[in-house]
Structures are given as structure tokens and as C-alpha cells.
Amino acid sequence: MLDPHAALPFAATVHPEARPATRLTWDSREAAPDVAFVALPGEKMHGNVFAQQALERGAPFVLTDLDVPRAVRVPEGQAQEALFAWARSERAHSPLVIGITGSAGKTTAKSYAAAALEAHFMPVFNTMPAIACFLIEHGRSARPLVVEMGIDRPGEMAELMDLVRPDVGVVTTIGPAHLEQLGSVENIAREKGHILQGTRALVGEQASAFFPTAQDPGVESYGFGAVTHAGQNLELKPEGAEFTFAGVPVQLPLASRVQAEAAVLGLLLAQEAGLDLRDAAARLSGVQVPGGRYRVLPGRFTVIDDAYNASPVAVRAALDALHAHAGAGRRISVLGRMLELGPAERELHAEAGAYARRRADLTFGVGEFAAELGERAYATVPELLADLLAEVRDGDVVLVKASRGISMTPDQRAAAGVGLDVVVDALLQARGA
Structure with missing residues (x-):
């Protein structure tokens, strides 16, 4: 209480x-x-x-x-300052706090780390006040805490570090996101890298290029391949991902490489916390991520709901996962606008669209950069839906991904090609799910 x-x-x-x-x-x-x-x-x-x-x-x-x-x-x-001071005081009682940031995959990593550790974890809404309330509510718990620490402006990670003070800092990925405020990928790496100043520093496989462990022995990497802590024998199938970690078999239903890498992080943290790895692996097999974050929804045709948010690195990862769904049907990408990319946004959308054309059999784009994102381009979501629903067939796999545009009205989101959760809903309704 x-x-x-x-x-x-x-x-x-x-x-x-x-x-x-x-x-x-x-x-x-x-x-x-x-x-x-x-x-x-x-x-x-x-x-x-x-x-x-x-x-x-x-x-x-x-x-x-x-x-x-x-x-x-x-x-x-002084209400906000009082809230933050209270949060810092309560956080001091926690035995273990994990802080997670990255240009993509934060929520996924948080979900898997929390499951492996049986930890309390931040809900989706992760503003500074929300984090402060979370620390106050759970700071005295005997269970670990997992906090998602997203930023979109210079100096914000330093403020978060002062509030959260994580024992373990994690960077999942680094890529162009929030460029309007942060300016460059190098600035993004520098700002997010402040999280690695905790007692323990871990970076995902993709992020390791920005924080080379050879140059900084205090930073260790996780994932698959040439990393400090590696999962072994990764197999990606439409049914999910399978691998082993420290000799323990892991099965993740309907998961992609991104989820598998997050599971390696969770198992590593569980191992270091002295927990039973087989029990941790069993918990990982049941992880449910929030809506819009790579949820595979099987049926007459499969829908991959990844519509909550998008950045160039996240789009590439989602397209790789789509490509792994080899089967009788076609692989279809439905991409909308990525927000906050600054002056390079057209070029970055064109790069994403070119990658989609290599990884998918049929590509749709909607909104301002529709022509860059897909072979079939539509100004608005209703126009897209009319064609998409007539096109999709049994056996197809449809990936839906775009940014949220939460500051926009529904009409603005539809015109911009963001907030494509309505497309997911329409697909599910059309197939009778």
C-alpha cells in the first residue's frame, strides 16, 4: 500500500x-x-x-x-518534482532494476525479460510520470523491475537515468528514429548509450556495431552469432522460433528473430539472477506482447499485426520476419508512413520500400510516401482497404506496419497512412476471425 x-x-x-x-x-x-x-x-x-x-x-x-x-x-x-523525488526514494529499495531502450524492439525485450525474471514491468505508456508512478508502486517489491526507457529528444535519457538508475542497462537496436529532434543516428547512439552507464551494460546484436565490446569491455552483447552471450541453433519457421541457450531448448510460438533475441536477453538475465533456466524458458513460450507489436494472427490467411509503431530498423526486421513465412500463399506487405524522420524522410521511406519489394511478393503503400513504400500506392486508408480486401487470398501472409500518429485525429491518421490498426481489424473481419 x-x-x-x-x-x-x-x-x-x-x-x-x-x-x-x-x-x-x-x-x-x-x-x-x-x-x-x-x-x-x-x-x-x-x-x-x-x-x-x-x-x-x-x-x-x-x-x-x-x-x-x-x-x-x-x-x-512542485507536484511533479515531488513525484519524482518520491519515485527515486522508492526505487532505492528494489533489488534489481532493468532499463531497456533502443530504436526498435523495446517493448518486446521488456516483455521477454520480465517473463524470464518474473518481474514487474512497465505498461505501454512510458512517460516520465508513468515511470515515476511505477517505481513508487513497485519499488519495495522483492521482485525485479523492468522499465522501458524511450526518448525522442536530447538530454531525455540523462533525466530518465536520474529517475530510474537501472542496475542493468540494455540497448536493443540503433537506427534512424526521432530524427527531427535527435538529428542523426550518431546522436541517437550517443543519447541512448547513456543507459549503459549502469552497473551492467548489454546491447543487442544489431546495436553492438555502435557499442563495440572490443573497445569497451564493460559492454557485452547478446543475440545470435558473434556476440558475448549467444543462443545456439536458431531455427525460424512460420510456426515460430526454436533455439537453445546454455543447453536449454527454447520454443517461441509464432515468433520471429526479434522475439528470439529478446528471449536470449531474458534467459541471460534469469541465469545471472540464479533462476532455473528451464522454468524461465517455459515462461517465455507464453509471452503475449501488446497489440500492434508483431502479433501473428493465423487463419485462412495470416495477419501480422505490427501496426503500433514504425522506424526504418523496425520495418526491416518486420519484413525479414514476413519473408521467413514461406508457404503456399503470397507474402504481402502493407506499409504506412514512419514519423519523425526529419529531412531524410523521403529517402528513408524509399529505402524501406525497396527492401519491401525484395522481401515480399506484393507490396502496398499508403499515405504521403505511398509510392516509395509499395508497388500499389494509395492516398488514404479507405482507398487501400478497397483494393487490399479484394486482393488477399487464403494462404497469404499480410504484414501491416506503420507509425501510430497518436497526436493526429483519426481522419489525419487515415490520410497520412499511419495508425493502420484499422487495416488489421478489417482484415480480421474479412476472414471471419
Whole structure:
């Protein structure tokens, strides 16, 4: 329980009616008799506006600078700083914290590492306040914590490191992503590389070129092939991935190489934590990643739902996985726009489209760079769907991948060719799934 009367590492006055909570939220709509509310500054509005609403929903306490019932009241304008200070204090009690970053594969690596370690792990929403709430809620648990640490601007990883202070820092991949703010792949590697300043530094196979272990013995790599910690005898089939690690057989249903590499990370962490590897491997076989992150959905034709987000390195990995689905039907790629790529975005979309043409039998593109992304190009998602649904046949494998465009309206997403989850839904409905 989160006791508001416990001494916070910040100057706070606790209202006598404040009660313990089991969880924290910065969304007043989630406030409940066991969920406390933290009133934080937002892009358009301050959470203080919703403090009364949270109280009416029964929030056991509200972290705020307002004088309201059940307040954990901090100095004016200091609610966010108080939340972060509280999080750092609670994090100090955790026996093991794993921090994971990368240009692609963060959520997958987080899911597999957490399963292998039987750890608490961050939900999808991974802003600084969300991470702080997670650390406060689970910092005193005896179980390890796995935190996804994504960045999109210079200096952000340094801020995250000050908050999370991971014992193990992991970089999954490095590639062009968030170039509008970060500028270059070299800057991306430099910024994300701050996570390797933890006690233990691990990088995925693709990222090892940016953090060569020969030059820095403190950095070790994982994956397959010429890495420090390697899985052996990897086999990729439409049914999934199989390999061995430290002599233990691993089977990952409906998985690709990306998932297999994440599983190696999980097994390595489990081994170093002294856990039974066979038990860890069994847990890995049941990992379920969130929607839109390489979910293989079999049926009359197979749909690969990878529509949550996209970057050049992630698109190439998804296309490689599509190519591995050799069978009676065709391999079809449906690609939409990748966001935040800066001045080089047309060139990067053209490169992705050229790679798609080599890895797929039929390619579709939608949105601003549709012609670069596919042989069949469409301005909007509805136009794409009309042709795609008429084209797909039994036995085909269809990969759907694009960026989310969460700051856009649904109409803007449809026009830009992002947020292709609607395409996944339409395909599943068409095949009767």
C-alpha cells in the first residue's frame, strides 16, 4: 500500500483524511477508492483542474499544491518534482532494476525479460510520470523491475537515468528514429548509450556495431552469432522460433528473430539472477506482447499485426520476419508512413520500400510516401482497404506496419497512412476471425 502519511522525500503536508492507495494515476478518470491522483502539469491543462473530480471518484489522496481534502500538499508548482523525488526514494529499495531502450524492439525485450525474471514491468505508456508512478508502486517489491526507457529528444535519457538508475542497462537496436529532434543516428547512439552507464551494460546484436565490446569491455552483447552471450541453433519457421541457450531448448510460438533475441536477453538475465533456466524458458513460450507489436494472427490467411509503431530498423526486421513465412500463399506487405524522420524522410521511406519489394511478393503503400513504400500506392486508408480486401487470398501472409500518429485525429491518421490498426481489424473481419 502507498501510505500518504509516510515521510515523503519532499516538503509535503498530508491532510488527516488522506488514506493509503494501491495505485497512482495522473488521469482523473482512473481515480477510484484505491487509486490516488497526482495533479501534474500537462501540455494544455494542469491536473489541478481535475483534482476535485478525482476526489469525487473516491481517490484516497491527491498529490497537489492545492488546499483540498485528502491532499498530499506540496509547495506551489512542485507536484511533479515531488513525484519524482518520491519515485527515486522508492526505487532505492528494489533489488534489481532493468532499463531497456533502443530504436526498435523495446517493448518486446521488456516483455521477454520480465517473463524470464518474473518481474514487474512497465505498461505501454512510458512517460516520465508513468515511470515515476511505477517505481513508487513497485519499488519495495522483492521482485525485479523492468522499465522501458524511450526518448525522442536530447538530454531525455540523462533525466530518465536520474529517475530510474537501472542496475542493468540494455540497448536493443540503433537506427534512424526521432530524427527531427535527435538529428542523426550518431546522436541517437550517443543519447541512448547513456543507459549503459549502469552497473551492467548489454546491447543487442544489431546495436553492438555502435557499442563495440572490443573497445569497451564493460559492454557485452547478446543475440545470435558473434556476440558475448549467444543462443545456439536458431531455427525460424512460420510456426515460430526454436533455439537453445546454455543447453536449454527454447520454443517461441509464432515468433520471429526479434522475439528470439529478446528471449536470449531474458534467459541471460534469469541465469545471472540464479533462476532455473528451464522454468524461465517455459515462461517465455507464453509471452503475449501488446497489440500492434508483431502479433501473428493465423487463419485462412495470416495477419501480422505490427501496426503500433514504425522506424526504418523496425520495418526491416518486420519484413525479414514476413519473408521467413514461406508457404503456399503470397507474402504481402502493407506499409504506412514512419514519423519523425526529419529531412531524410523521403529517402528513408524509399529505402524501406525497396527492401519491401525484395522481401515480399506484393507490396502496398499508403499515405504521403505511398509510392516509395509499395508497388500499389494509395492516398488514404479507405482507398487501400478497397483494393487490399479484394486482393488477399487464403494462404497469404499480410504484414501491416506503420507509425501510430497518436497526436493526429483519426481522419489525419487515415490520410497520412499511419495508425493502420484499422487495416488489421478489417482484415480480421474479412476472414471471419
